[in-house]
Amino acid sequence: MRGQWQAVQEELARDIAAGTFAETMQLPTESAMMERFGVGRHSVRRAVAELERRGLVDVRHGKGVFVRADRIDYRLSNRTRFSQNLLGQGREPSGETLREDEIVAPAHVAEALRLPAEERVYHIVRRGLADEDVVNFSKSYYPVHRFPGLNEARRAGRSTSAVLAEYGVADYIRLKTDLSVRMPTAEEARRLDQAMSVPIIVTKKIDVDMKGVPITYSETLWASERVQFSIDNTGELLSALAAAGVAEGA
Numbered sequence: 001m002r003g004q005w006q007a008v009q010e011e012l013a014r015d016i017a018a019g020t021f022a023e024t025m026q027l028p029t030e031s032a033m034m035e036r037f038g039v040g041r042h043s044v045r046r047a048v049a050e051l052e053r054r055g056l057v058d059v060r061h062g063k064g065v066f067v068r069a070d071r072i073d074y075r076l077s078n079r080t081r082f083s084q085n086l087l088g089q090g091r092e093p094s095g096e097t098l099r100e101d102e103i104v105a106p107a108h109v110a111e112a113l114r115l116p117a118e119e120r121v122y123h124i125v126r127r128g129l130a131d132e133d134v135v136n137f138s139k140s141y142y143p144v145h146r147f148p149g150l151n152e153a154r155r156a157g158r159s160t161s162a163v164l165a166e167y168g169v170a171d172y173i174r175l176k177t178d179l180s181v182r183m184p185t186a187e188e189a190r191r192l193d194q195a196m197s198v199p200i201i202v203t204k205k206i207d208v209d210m211k212g213v214p215i216t217y218s219e220t221l222w223a224s225e226r227v228q229f230s231i232d233n234t235g236e237l238l239s240a241l242a243a244a245g246v247a248e249g250a
Contacts, residue, residue: 003043005039028063054225055226071225072228074231075231076174085181095227098125099125104152108215109141119145120143121141123141126140135201137188138221142179142215143215147163171209173210174205183200184199200224203219204217204220205220
């Protein structure tokens with residue numbers, strides 16, 4: 001049975017995710033929260049302790065409880081890379097593989113990768129971390145016929161990018177990213193180490209090689225209380241400026 005403190009911390013987590021405290025970055029006092037939620041001091045303190053454990057707030061004794069201001073600004077561009085996004089913000093990227101096998105491509109995956117029906121794909125399930133905080137939970141798919149042995153190379157500790165390069169994919173770009181927001185299932189909330197009452201961001205993306213042929217399709221769930229997205233079109237702008245410069249000089 002859910003306790004009062006759990007209801008309090010879930011409501012506060014929703015407020016944090018929605019940016020309710022964005023201006024002051026400080027939560028109300030204990031007395032104010034007790035009055036708001038109609039609970040005792042113990043419930044408020046336990047809720048705050050759970051928020052602190054989840055990395056959402058910092059408790060500064062004698063000053064109050066403050067929302068952590070280090071939500072990751074995840075930039076989406078034609079060359080989006082998880083590690084580069086995090087390293088550029090002083091965060092240490094890492095990941096853990098939860099499942100890795102070979103399966104018949106589901107219909108929507110085969111369509112995204114432009115594969116015939118019944119084509120087999122590598123199915124990789126991972127969690128992505130920034131420092132020690134879980135930020136995403138993903139399922140990725142790669143065509144087996146194009147990248148034979150990719151699963152064995154990965155199990156041997158080699159990076160996916162290095163293996164792709166051996167098959168002639170030295171570079172690749174993001175063709176498409178779809179974003180949506182919804183509430184998580186109990187299993188998804190557990191994987192992301194968050195409350196079920198906090199929304200998640202869902203991205204579905206297709207990466208292609210430099211000839212436009214799809215190499216991977218991924219579906220990723222993101223913890224909205226730890227990540228925010230921005231669209232980065234710097235690459236397109238630079239290309240346009242370079243093209244304009246060539247045209248002017250012609």
